[in-house]
Amino acid sequence: MSTSDTSQNKGLRLSARQGGWDQLGDDSKRVRQKVFIEEQQIPSDEEWDAEDALSEHFLLLLNDRPVATARLTSQGSIGRLAVLKAVRGKGLGKKIMQRVLEHCRRSGLKRVTLNAQISALSFYLKLGFKVAGEEYMEVSIPHLPMEMQLGNDLQQDSEVTEEELLDALENTQQLRIHGHQQLQLCIRVLIQQARRSFALETPAYMDKWFDEAALNPLLALGRRHQHSKVQWLLGETRQFSRQGGALLKLHQRAPSHIEIRQSHPLYRPAQQAFMLIDERHLLWWPHHQELCAELYTAEHREAYRIAQVFKLNWQKSETVKSLQTQSL
Structure with a gap:
């Protein structure tokens, strides 16, 4: 492409x-x-x-x-x-x-x-x-x-604190995030910083990255104003619909503010996943099941590029009929 x-x-x-x-x-x-x-x-x-x-x-x-x-x-x-x-x-x-x-x-x-x-x-x-x-x-x-x-210009796999993450979001840079706790911390901090939009694209939803405490701010984001967007683009939705979890509960509470769609077969990711915050910050997984991701901050050109890719993939995506009929 x-x-x-x-x-x-x-x-x-x-x-x-x-x-x-x-x-x-x-x-x-x-x-x-x-x-x-x-x-x-x-x-x-x-x-x-x-x-x-x-x-x-x-x-x-x-x-x-x-x-x-x-x-x-x-x-x-x-x-x-x-x-x-x-x-x-x-x-x-x-x-x-x-x-x-x-x-x-x-x-x-x-x-x-x-x-x-x-x-x-x-x-x-x-x-x-x-x-x-x-x-x-x-x-x-x-x-x-x-x-x-490759990778020599990335931060090594040392632990990053919440304060360091917040500081990183103020400057254009690229960091490596490694390990279960570090990824959860990064996701939580990024979601809390969202002001206009949240987007995630993944071959399969990984519930372990998104507990209820991390997801709750997305409900307020979706309701903030008419231009707010909370978008989840999943390559596979059948298992997601069956297994439940925090995201499905959140969608059931506010289906008009939390959008979940399925990728078009021609645009479906094979392994990589990414999360975009306000089209400024990007968390990118080379493989969605691995405990390692790269964080691009403060309007890094890679965040801009992925934002354009996501817009195209979202336009080509499909609604999930089974989710449309679900309610609390």
């Missing part, structure tokens, strides 16, 4: 896209043609290969004009990073690499590799890559193999 976001500065509109070769190939080709074939004189038969059709591609556009591209192969190798000469020195290479690395973390990759041209070595070192081999020649240009172990 192709995703995009947009930022504006002094009349310039920078947008980002991600997707397959069939979606982004034409625009990516234009950038790579200028940089690698025309500027660096790399033979065209060396530039285009079978990996393009199998890779995830990333693109930056300035006022809808493609200016930077990169790809990630199925083996976790980043390559074909190119920025048009006219816009170099403006941080676009760093921006697109950050998007690639964020995608790698979301996908659960623990290690990524790349082959860096020697002239770009300092750029990759500043991003956190390390040299992983000897210099070699490729298309008559000296290169060095590099690698990065």
